[in-house]
Structure formats: C-alpha cells, structure tokens
Amino acid sequence: MKMRWSAALLTAAMGLAHAQSTVTLYGIVDTGLSYYNHATANGGTSVGMASLTGRLPSRWGLRGAEDLGGGFKTFFALENGFQPTNGTLNYGGRLFGIQANVGISSDYGAVTLGRQFGMTMYALLNADVIGPSIHSLSVFDSYLPNARSDNAIGYMGKFRGLTIGGTYSFGRDAAGPAGPGGTNCPGQVPGNMLACRQYTALLAYDSANFGVAASYDVLRGGAGATPPLNNSAYTDTHNIVDGYVVFGSAKIGLGWIRNNMATATHFQSDIFFAGATYYATPALFFDAQGVRYLQRGADGKKDANSTLLIARGNYLLSKRTMVYTSVGYMFNSAQAANAVAAGGTVGAGMNQLGVTAGLQQKF
Template sequence: MQRIATSLTTTLLLCAGAITSAQAQNVTLYGLVDTGIERLDNTSTGGSITRMPSIAGSAASRWGLRGSEDLGNGLKAVFTLESGFGLDTGETQQGGRAFGRQAFVGLSGQWGTLSLGRQYSMLFPGAANTDIFLAQIYGAGAFDTYLAGPRLDNSIAYLGKFSGVTAGVLYSLGKDAQNCAGESSNSSECRSWSAVLKYDAPTWGVGTWVDEQNGRDNRPAGGADLSDKSDRRLALNGYVLLGKTKLVANYMQRRNEAAVQAQRKSTLWSLGVSHPLSTAVMLEAQYYDFDYKDSTDGAQMLVLRGTYAFSKRTAAYTTLGFMRNDGKARFSPSVGASNTALAPLAGRNQTGLMVGLRHAF
C-alpha cells in the first residue's frame, strides 16, 4: 500500500509540474466524481444488498490532463492522460494503471487525428451518441462488460470528422498488457482492430462500427489453444431528434469463437428515449434485449433515470434497472455483477436502484 501511495503522489507532483511549466502548450486539468448508494434485490446468496459501487454511477469517476501545442500550418500535437478511480475507496481502477482510462499522444489537423497509446476502441465513438446508458451502472455492459470499457493498449488510431461524416480505424499490437500483451512473433496473438463510419445531420444520425479481438495461447495442461480465436462485434445504430426529445436505436451481433458452443453467437438490441422536462430535469429510458442464437438463455432489461442538475457541473440522479432472465441466464442490471454472487440465481429476475451525485471539474 505504501508503494501505491508513493507512486500516486509522485504522479500527481509530476502532473502539477507539467501544468506549471506549460507555456506554449494549452493544458487542461479536468475530472468527474460520481458515486451513490445502490440496492440490489434477489442476490444469489439470498436477500438484498445495499452498497456503494466502485465502478460507475451515471458516469465513471476520473481525472485527467489533456493538451495541445500549435505546430503551425494547421498542425497540432495533442495528448491525453486520464486516470480512473473508485470514489468508494479511492482506489485506482483499470487494473491499477496510473492512466488506465486513456494515455496517448498524437498529431491533429484538418485531415483528422493520428494517435498512439492506450485508447478507446472505435465502438466508443460509434455508440456513444446512440446508447444512453452505454458505460453506466445499468446499461449495455450488464450483458457484455467490454462495452462498458472498450480500451486497448499498444494501439494506433486514426479518427477524422468531415462535415457530418466521421470515419476511424484502430489497430492494437497488444490489446491488454496485463492479461494478453501480444506484440509477439505470432501475428494474430492478442491483436485487435476496430473501425467506425457514421453520419450526423442536424436532427438525425446513423452509423456502424466493428470491433474484433484475438485470443492467445494460454492453455493450461493441454487446454484449448485460443491464439487463433476471434471475438467480433458488429453494430448498426441511429438516432433522431423530435424537438427536444431524442430517440435512439442500437443493434449488435457478436461472434465469440472462444466461448462454449451455445454462447458463440449472440445479439443485443435496444431502444431508448431522453427528454428534458426543464433546463434542470432530464428523464431517460432504454430497453435492452439480449439473446444467444443457439440457447434458450437470454435476458431483457429496462432502465429508467431521472436527473436534476443543480448547475452545469453538479447533478443528482436516481436510476432504476430491472433485469428479466430467461433459461439459465444470471444477468444482473448492475455492471460487473452479472454471473457473480451479486447476481440472481439462474433464471431469476433482479431489480437495482441507485441514488447518486456527480460533480465535474
């Protein structure tokens, strides 16, 4: 614990020094703190549990530095260093990485941005504007945890925006240095790639994204070789604005060759709506439906949220998530709780309720 504290203190001092010494650069310190109290009923261990989640509420807690330097002729150097932490204990998230949410440097111009480092998969810009609850406490991550934090180590990315068109591609030489480093002589081991193409008009938008990851040879004592197994997600999504009301739709197919036969192919689709009652009050809802192609297991989830903004930076919210499981499925509405002791027994339903507070700086 002493080593962790010292490392974090050193990191903060270095960052403070960087801000102080920045002259030609434009450097911004930013962050968000978000937590609350959650109650989950019908857990597999019996009864209900009241807790303070460490992962996310309406957003994940983080702090970071972003900056740019004008190199002339429309060219800029850019960087982002972003650290995630749990507000319940203050511990660093993303496996203890100092900057586990984002850590990259790049060049940017009218032609787009080319960047290198730990970055989001292209599914994030592809789905961020159409999935209301994408990476939140009750959202798509309840069915597929990767959707709640699609970040890749050792990645090279390009993202460009031209009028209403957004196009991007990412390739990772080693998707996860802690569990599947890659960067080996095996050209496919632990590699990952993703791409996005979307169009945004003033009152509507439509897009598609694809994300594919490869496994690794981590077989124990004669176990299966996963180095050539791929895990691909392909999605279509869109939204429309009707006055102040926003309607969204998402559809994703997944083919995971490393999963058991009955769970190799799955679909996840959702419909959502958001509507501001006033400048301070926002109401949001989304319905999710998840199914395995070759199994009777599946689930449906309804998420409802009301948010009250005290200011542009501070808001309180209440989120309700109800999960209905089919067959032997054990999904929980709470991200990261599915198929754990916090989830319900096979085929049982579960309701989650969280009341929280967030502040951005």
C-alpha cells in the first residue's frame, strides 16, 4: 500500500514539475490634461481631462501560460480597458473588452479562441510610431484602435522574420452600441451564415533594421446592428500596407490605409502617414508624425480632406513611469470636421490645435 501511494505521489510531482504554469497581472494607467480651440461651431475652447485615451489607452489584465511539453504550450489572456477619469469601462462596456481568449502554441504557430486582436492591429504595430494616442490615426478612423473580434478563431505563426496570421469571427461584436467599441452585431444567426462575420489576414516581415506588413480586414453587417452596417450584405473593408526602417537611435515608419464601405451608399477613404521616433537619451525620446486623410463620397469626389501634424515628447522617470506632452494640429477642408483628438469635436471647416500633458504608470 505504501509503495502504491509513493508511486502515485512521485508521478504527480513529476507531472507538476513538467507542466509549469505562470500567471501575470499587468496594466497601464494613463491620462492627462488637454486643451483644444475651435471645439464648438462658434470657435469656443475646451479644457479638461483626456477621456478616451492618453498616450495609450488605460488597461489591466491577466496573462497565463502552461508548458505542456513537447514544444506545446497553452495560454490565456483577459484584458480590461477603462477610463481613469471616471472609472467606466471602454469597448462597449465589456469587462474584458480588449481581449478574452485561450489558445495553444507550438513551433508551428499559435491558435487562439475568443475575443482577440484582428490583423489590422498587428499590421500597424511597428510602422505607426504614434500608436493609439490621443492625437493619432484614430481621429480619422475609430475602428483602428478597436480592431478586435468576438467569437473568433485566430492563427499566427512566425518563421525567421516572416509572420503569417489570420482570424475568422462567427459574430464580430456582441456588445451594444456604446462608443466606437460596440456595434451590436453578435452574428451566429441560424439560416444566415454571413451575418456579422469578419475575417482578417496578415503577411509581414521584420528584421533588425527594417520591416514591411500588409493586411486585409473585412467586416460584415447584420440585421439590427449599428448603421450603416445593418444588413448582412453590407461590408466594411480595410487594407493596409506599411513599413519601417531603423537608423541607430531613430526609427522611421510610413504607410497607407484604405477603407471601403459598401452599404446603401458607397464610402471610401485613404489615410497616408509618415512618422519618426528619435531617442536623445535612453530616458528621453521624441515622436513626430504627419497624416493625410482623403475622403470620397458616393460621387467619387474628394469632399472632406484633412491633414494632421503630431509632435510628442516623452520622458521616463523610471522603467514604469513616464511623463509626456503631445501637440496636434488639424487642418480641415471646408467640408471636413475632423477633431484633433480622439473623442473630440471641432466646427466644420475649422482648423484645431490640441495640447495634452500626461502621466503614465505601468505595472
């Protein structure tokens, strides 16, 4: 009897030693004070706290992994997005709106199930030096910082610098229409295989000194979803081609984003961006980016064009704490009303200056 128990305990101990697991709690709290002119139709100013995002959107999450042996691992990610100004949830009011998924990985890549990033997010990751900041590409296309899918299966493999990835969602967005992160398109409707489907694809190459990426992202509509994607025959397509190069302490990134929306009326826009990051010291670095936005209406004419210039200074007080200042200036055409900041407002045809000073803490 003692021998049997000893053997059982030894087997269990060997199994626990073999299947090692880790769980990590992490997060970012990031906000600041902002100033904007021309925030109303009569040219009024706005002063207050940055709401939707600072330098990066605030979040906290849990990430875990377990080594199964033989080169296989299981993993999970639960990540929450929130507004530090008032404590409310972002991403359509979801508890884990940034991601909530589980998967398995090996040398041949990783398969992920659940709410996860689409390939649009990965395509922009290296070339867009500003990222999802308060003054950024997102002011022209709110989908870009919210490029995620519910009910999705995804694959990503990395092979000597080459990255191949894709996702397929059976119902891309199960949250109600609360902000840009919720469009009420849960899909998975019996008898309608197209409703709220989404598929994305990525092909990228990265080396020590340069990288290129291309992605394809199609969202389908569904009955009852937020207009204009309120019909399963309607689509919203994003194509991205971008790249970057590194020269010593500097990095230059540039790219092109096309958005085609085929609904009751056709909409097309193009975003061209070019930017650079320069490290003056390991603690002090600067970012700058220029963005050109061209919008075409149903008649094909360019009727609402804008140019955004961004400059940002960043200083690391420690490995986890940063102070920063971001300045953006938006030039709007006569029919354009693109605000300089995410979630902001501006009078039609007015240019706008935005300044933010913020504090970011990571844990």
